[in-house]
Amino acid sequence: MSPPTSVTEPIRQEMLVARILALHTHDVRFPTSLSLDGSDAMNPDPDYSAAYARITTDAGDGLEGHGFVFTIGRGNDVQVAAIRALAPYVLGRDVDAVLADLGGLWRELVHDSQLRWLGPEKGVMHMAIGAVVNALWDLRAKREGKPLWQVLTALSPEEIVDLVDFRYLTDVLTRDDALAILRAAEPGRAQRESVLLTEGYPAYTTTPGWLGYDDSKLDRLCREAVADGFTQIKLKVGADLDDDVRRLGIARAACGDGVRIAVDANQRWDVGEAIRWMAALRPFDVAWVEEPTNPDDVLAHAEIARAIAPVPVATGEHMANRVMFKQFLQAGALQVLQLDATRVAGVNENIAVLLLAAKFGVPVCPHAGGVGLCEAVQHLSMFDFVAVSGSAEGRVIEFVDHLHEHFVTPVEVHGGRYHAPKAPGAGTEMLARSLAEYAHER
């Protein structure tokens, strides 16, 4: 006979461990092309969509982890297929162990010896990893009963750097460099957290500036933005120079001189064209020019930045990974860094990006809008303010007042500021009825 302990102990142990049960996916598409919300020079008719991941466990606590990749319509099914392909990497795993080492899981997924051929670290497969990683962060935050930003700001500098993969970064940022940045920000954490909870974080709005809107709508929305307390707006440009000059004139007149007006070309130009176009827009005191050309083109952005200085170049929403951000910073190719919550491989990679930006002293002004990007990215900016850069100076989070009603904990933006979220989670959970109602029929 076997000794009873050696049999029953592992079984009891096994029963105490919560496991990941399922990785559900949803192809969610909103028919936004009908209203031209979101129209710009490169994206005339987007259907804002989400390739959505929902992770369930057998913990019996009813908590799920939700994450997604934002897309603009066609191809969302491919993005969903990529998320589904990651199920074998998480199913059956010990929930506590996975959530306690999300840096380890990130490396496992991103450096998978076969999957990485599909990138490496870019495009559909990389963004799919981001959705799964973000869903796990959502689950972790819910289990801790805190909003994600407070989960992150409660970590020690050592715990934070353990989340980051420094591979390919060490020529400009080592683990020790990162620790030094985080330790320097430690003393002020509590004070900044209290500022955040009372004052929120500054926002700017893109709502007035879509290319598909006519002049009177532009004028009206600019005035409404200023009345709502925004101190910065953004206009889409790049389709037609005469139109842009006219629209900037309308916006400047409507906003007055005290409001910053950024412009966004959505990758429309080559180098020479960008420089000529921006020269024509110079009279309008442009706050920044966003995505002047191809988002992979470090050297082109650097050349444009030199030519149009002091107007800053902003980019990041299409930047595939931390190695690209590193180079843009090294080359002086961006002066405003616009990370995106669902373009790179999730929270962990965005922490690397925040550390890189802090190393170079470049402000992070995240890309948002789309589907749930405001809900997700606010946590990263707030974490940055409390624990990384320690500053909100020159920093604003994009805000578009659009599709928030589909989220369980929609952002609260009032008086031109994001209120610090207090609900547990990463902000990324969509309402079940929205998932159902906007499910894409193949």
Place this chain on the structure above:
Amino acid sequence: MSPPTSVTEPIRQEMLVARILALHTHDVRFPTSLSLDGSDAMNPDPDYSAAYARITTDAGDGLEGHGFVFTIGRGNDVQVAAIRALAPYVLGRDVDAVLADLGGLWRELVHDSQLRWLGPEKGVMHMAIGAVVNALWDLRAKREGKPLWQVLTALSPEEIVDLVDFRYLTDVLTRDDALAILRAAEPGRAQRESVLLTEGYPAYTTTPGWLGYDDSKLDRLCREAVADGFTQIKLKVGADLDDDVRRLGIARAACGDGVRIAVDANQRWDVGEAIRWMAALRPFDVAWVEEPTNPDDVLAHAEIARAIAPVPVATGEHMANRVMFKQFLQAGALQVLQLDATRVAGVNENIAVLLLAAKFGVPVCPHAGGVGLCEAVQHLSMFDFVAVSGSAEGRVIEFVDHLHEHFVTPVEVHGGRYHAPKAPGAGTEMLARSLAEYAHER
């Protein structure tokens, strides 16, 4: 009553037009991890695979267009899903019209306003476009009854530049620059074509150098390579420096001094490590170091190239698009350009890459091996020799003697040279029984 001509003429016209009937996909995987063929420092256990596209028409000529994306196993299903997502873009279209304007189709697919969000121009979606574009080139070549390289070399300079999208390239390569390069090569075309048909194109072999092979197999394969007429071999490095020093010693002794030995680190190093490692390998007279670090890192490659000169840096098999190639050339970050037949968006984008390389005077030594990459890429090098760079000096196509038996027109490599293919098509058609036998079961 309607006049008879206005009714019957369009119907007869309609019946004369051949249409694209279907875009079939296949998930094909070879269990290569069992033998460690293809093992390197980053890819210890690849299962060489193809996400395969097969285009059929109602032309009644029995001709199909075949193309694929090479992957190394897991995720091949995602790549297949991406190819399938492109079906609506080609189904029902006029075959002659599509094949007569593949530059137009390329722009339509790559700049699709919704799909491009998934890249842009990188990763799974971009490679899927490559598979479809290459399948259409295969169909066009079969319909013309010529191998692809001769289809391309029969085009005028104007027809060639029409295939290329110069967007984002014009700061270094305009349409006029490209025309000048092609016109300069025109007078020698016929003479070089005849050289190619009699002498073939130089090859080098990677067969001896996989990391998973033991020392005696390495020694034996090196001797066989030299006996087979190869004047260059390549060894995988980067897992362990002592092993690499020992293996390079074995290879140099087996090959003798007259044979070039390149090394391939498969992205294993950060900048400092690459420079230190290559210093240790300097005594072995290395022909080039391939993929020393992350393939997106222009600035890191430039720094490594400066530090290890005169040893050339080679890269390209993971370079996502023409904009990345442009920057590597601008920055002096590569001295050997290794384009890949299935990484970028097909033949059209690779023509852009060949033109960029010619502009900078950098030799193109394509990546091959995998599944069908030798079969596909030889056409590009031969086109380059005849009509673009006009030179084979310093140029070699990679050769791995592996999986060719699955192709309808396998490469012929003898005496260390690729024989110019004469069969109609792009070389990309796999045997129907191989497609069936190695179909991946979900």
